[in-house]
Amino acid sequence: MTFVSGLRQVGKTTFAKRLLASVDGGSYFNWDVATDQKKLGKDPYFYESVDRDPKQPFLVVLDEIAG
Numbered sequence: 001m002t003f004v005s006g007l008r009q010v011g012k013t014t015f016a017k018r019l020l021a022s023v024d025g026g027s028y029f030n031w032d033v034a035t036d037q038k039k040l041g042k043d044p045y046f047y048e049s050v051d052r053d054p055k056q057p058f059l060v061v062l063d064e065i066a067g
Contacts, residue, residue, distance in 0.1 A: 005066070016061045025052045026059035 004012050020026045027047040029036050039046050047060045 013063055016063060020059055020061050023059050024056050025050070026061065028061045028063065030063040032064045 004015065006012055017028065020028055027050055029040070029047070031037060043049070047058075050058070052058050
């Protein structure tokens with residue numbers, strides 16, 4: 001698990017999205033998006049239901065989770 005923090009507008013989300021794009025599998029979650037909040041409320045393990053190869057690394061990005 002890795003946490004990325006920093007000042008506003010320095011590229012944290014851009015970095016996370018580029019990292020996610022560089023791997024074969026992953027899931028992106030943004031707490032500021034209402035549908036993502038509902039998804040988490042319905043199923044806290046929603047990212048485990050993604051169709052993926054269990055032998056390959058799977059990256060889960062949780063964005064905007066700290067206030």
